[in-house]
Amino acid sequence: MKVGTPEKFIVKGKRLDGRAPDEIRPIKIEAGVLKRADGSARVEWGGNIAVAACYGPREVHPRHMAKPDKAVLRINYNMAPFSVSDRKRPGTDRRSMEISKVTSEALEPVVFTHLYPNTAIDVFVEILNAAAGTRCTGITAASVAIADAGIPMKDLVPACAAGKVGGEIVVDLCDIEDNFGEADLPMAIIPRTGDISLLQMDGNFTPSEFKKAFEMAKTGCEQVYKVQMDALRNKYGKME
Amino acid sequence: MEHVVAEIRRDHIANIIRDGKRVDGRGFDDYRPITIETDIGHKADGSALVKMGDTQVMAGIKLLLGQPFSDMPNSGVLTTNAELRPGASPTFEAGPPKPPTVEIARVVDRGIRESGAIDVDKLCITEGELCWIVFVDMHVLDYSGNLFDAGMLSSMAALLDTRLPKVEDGKIIYGEKTNNKLPIANKPVETTFAKIGSGVVLDPNLDEERVMDARLTVATDKSGDMCAMQKGGEGTFTPDEIFETVERGAKKAKELQKLLKD
Known part of the structure; x- marks a missing residue:
């Protein structure tokens, strides 16, 4: 067992940060937070802070990356030096x-890239503070930024992780759970179809644990999806 | 990638400056609205997000333990770094830092270092063996002109916001901050002016920065002394313009310093 592992992850049904096993951390999303980017979003989720900036469709650099039949979608994930x-x-x-x-x-399946051959759609995700779950925070932000840029999409893509800590399946792991837990399952879904566009796993799950974690992550994604939609409605809903 | 400015836009900006006006309606010595938000992320030992008009720069401070330089065995170490992230402008590209990025980092570094903003002697723990290393990282999030002033302001605000982490047996205990602040001994700020045709204006916005002939950045400390200066751009300043600009900069510096809370 790693040094610093808590004796218990769940006491009287509550996790170390007071959440229930199936409860995600508070999440806040704002669309259109940057002036220069074509589209942008800021996501604060638990302690995570991500800012995503989207450009495009624009010229492809380097040119050999261009695809003659569709746009290349490039998401660049970057952690600030002070974020950890x-x-x-x-x-x-x-x-x-x-x-x-x-x-x-994870985002490629929802973007209508075939409408923009020989171009690039670039998204830059900056993690300004990391508190377990930065890739899910980043995907969630990137997807709102692409929508904010006015690029046609089939759906937004929310992401959320589930995992195992102290033998229990929980959703949206916090820092300690991520560091000392037994398994982590980040996932992104396309809510309209229910398809999974990102799935990673590390650690140890029994088949039944995996199924439970999968369902929990999916429910987490659906909750995140609502907040993503609200962010776009807040920015565009009032426009004439 | 270069951004092209239409000749007509270029002329317009220069023309109205000759008439004593600016494209966004500001006076020659006016900053765009400035906000400073501190304590942004808890992983940084100190942090600040500065918005100067549409420009956004976040600075974060990380403190590490390390060895003092052999020629300064009684002093801590300061390292300043800037990143112009591609999300901040369609003209920025990923990759190793380019000259403009290095220039911003170095000019801000000089302002902090030369003013004695951090009393580095107080950062030494064991002579020649152990000291604090202060990393100032500027993360440019939205580029709409004047990264020098916004970068300096965010760096100082983040340094003032910093709380030392807990140390046990010469090792940092992450996640446990003390109430101890950094030994901040000065509050330097930078004021940047752009020369456009016949006029010299403070805090150039994006359009003004694109058409400017030359740029002058003046770092002023809390006593009103200059602690760093940097001229940039292909054009020139006359000596009179320089003296006048330094004086105007020192005056504005007082306003900026008021925004920096202890």
Whole structure:
């Protein structure tokens, strides 16, 4: 057992931060927070803070990445050096490259990329504070930023994780649960179809635990989806 | 990628400055509205988000324990870094820092260092062996002109917001902050002016920055002394313009310093 592991993760039905096992952390989303980007969003979720900026469709650089039949969708995930306990060295590392890739793939299915051949749609996700669940916060933000840029989409993509801590299945892991828990399952869904566009897992689940965690993450996604929709309604709902 | 400004827009900006006006209606010595928000994320030891008009810069402070430089065994270490994130402007690209980024980081660094804003001698824990290393990271989120002033202001606000983490046996206990602040001994601010045709205006917005002939940044400390200066751009200033600008900068610096709460 790792040093610092709490003796119990759940006491009298409450988790270390006072939540119920199936309760997500408070989430706040605002669309259109940046002036220069074509579309943007800020998501505050638990202790996580992510800002996403979307450009495009625009010219592709480097040119050889261009696709003749559709736009390339590129999500770039980046952590600020001060967003974590031990200062993160600025720049791309293997972890952020992987997250950028799976995030792009999570959003690709909902964006009408075939309408814009030979162009790029770029989204830059900045993690300003990290508190477990930054990739889900990032996907949630990126999806609202693309919508805010006016790019046609089939749906928004919410993301949420579930995991196992002290043998119990819980949704939306907090810092300690993420560090010392037994499993983590981040997931992104396309609510209108119920399809899953991102699924990762590390740790240990029995088949029944996995099923429970999957359902919990899905319910979490649906809750996040409502907040995403409200963010767009808040910005555009009042427009004539 | 360069942003192209139409000739007619360029002329318009210069023309109305000659008439004593600015495109956004400000006076020559007016800042755009400034807000400072501190304590943004709890992982940073100190943080601040500065909005200057549409420009947004967040600064975060991380404190690490390390060894003092051998030529300064009794002092802590200050490192200043800037990142112009691609999300902040369609003209910014990912990758290693380019000269404009390095310039911003270095000019802000000089303002902090030369004014003695941080009493680095108080950051030494064991002579020659252990000291605090202060990382100031400026993260540019939205670029609409004048990153120098916004970067400096966010850095100082974040330094003032910083609380030292708890230390046990020479190691930082993350997540446990003390109430101890950094030894802040000065409050430098930077004021940047753009020369456009015949006029010199404070706090250039994006349009003004794109058409300016030259730029002058003046760092002023709390006693009104200058602690750093930087001229940029391909154009020139006359000596009179320089003296006048420094004086105007010192006056505005007092206003900025009032925004920095202890």
